[in-house]
Amino acid sequence: MADKGHKCDMFFLGQKTSISKLVTSNDILTMARVSGDMNPIHTDESYAAKHFFGRRIAHGLFCLGMVSNILGTKLPGEGTILVSETVNYKMPVYVDDTITTTVTILEILYEKDKITFAFKCINQNGGIVTDGTAITKCI
Numbered sequence: 001m002a003d004k005g006h007k008c009d010m011f012f013l014g015q016k017t018s019i020s021k022l023v024t025s026n027d028i029l030t031m032a033r034v035s036g037d038m039n040p041i042h043t044d045e046s047y048a049a050k051h052f053f054g055r056r057i058a059h060g061l062f063c064l065g066m067v068s069n070i071l072g073t074k075l076p077g078e079g080t081i082l083v084s085e086t087v088n089y090k091m092p093v094y095v096d097d098t099i100t101t102t103v104t105i106l107e108i109l110y111e112k113d114k115i116t117f118a119f120k121c122i123n124q125n126g127g128i129v130t131d132g133t134a135i136t137k138c139i
Contacts, residue, residue: 007113007138008108008109008110008113008115008138011075011076011105011108011115011138012105012108013105013106013107013108014104014105015075015104015105016075016102016103016104016105017070017074017075017102017103018070018100018101018102018103019066019069019070019074019100019101020098020099020100020101021066021098021099021101022096022097022098023058023062023093023094023095023096023097023098023099024095024096025056025095027058027062028042028043028056028058028059028062028095029043031058031059031061031062031065032059035059035061037059037061041053041056041057042056042057042058042059043056044056053092053094055094055095056094056095057092057093057094058092058093058094058095058097060087060089060130062093062099063093063099063101063121063129063130064085064087064130066099066101066121067085067101067103067119067121067134068082069101070101070103070119071103071117071134071136074103075103075105075117076115076136076138080136080137081136081137082134082135082136083114083135083136083137084134084135085132085133085134085135086132086133086134087130087131087132088130088131088132089129089130090127090128090129090130090131091123091127091128091129092129093121093123093129093130097123097124097129098123098124099121099122099123099129100121100122101119101120101121101122102119102120102122103117103118103119103134104117104118104119105117106118106133108138113137113138114135114136114137114138115135115136115138116133116134116135117133117134117135117136118131118132118133119131119132119133119134
């Protein structure tokens with residue numbers, strides 16, 4: 001049980017928040033410019049058409065950016081410090097996919113001032129494209 005007035009007291013197990021975003025070609029090109037990852041599987045439709053997925057795919061960082069958005073602005077929110085993250089990439093994310101990302105509190109370690117979250121990024125067809133866990137410092 002938490003001590004009275006502890007930093008993590010405002011959160012509870014199972015608490016969750018979600019956001020959704022339509023993936024645009026501009027999003028992918030912006031991510032390529034910002035990250036420096038100009039792999040043509042992300043940036044060149046004709047190249048991508050000849051390869052494994054058959055069309056351009058978003059960077060894996062796209063979904064992690066959505067997780068970061070939630071952790072840094074919603075749950076737990078401003079000032080959040082990410083300590084670690086594990087990620088599983090399960091399916092590609094394409095232009096015109098709508099991705100819904102949900103972050104859920106799995107564990108609160110009051111004595112260490114840490115919260116463990118599970119996250120899932122799901123496309124408009126219900127497919128899990130990315131999932132994993134993240135640990136943050138309580139704020």
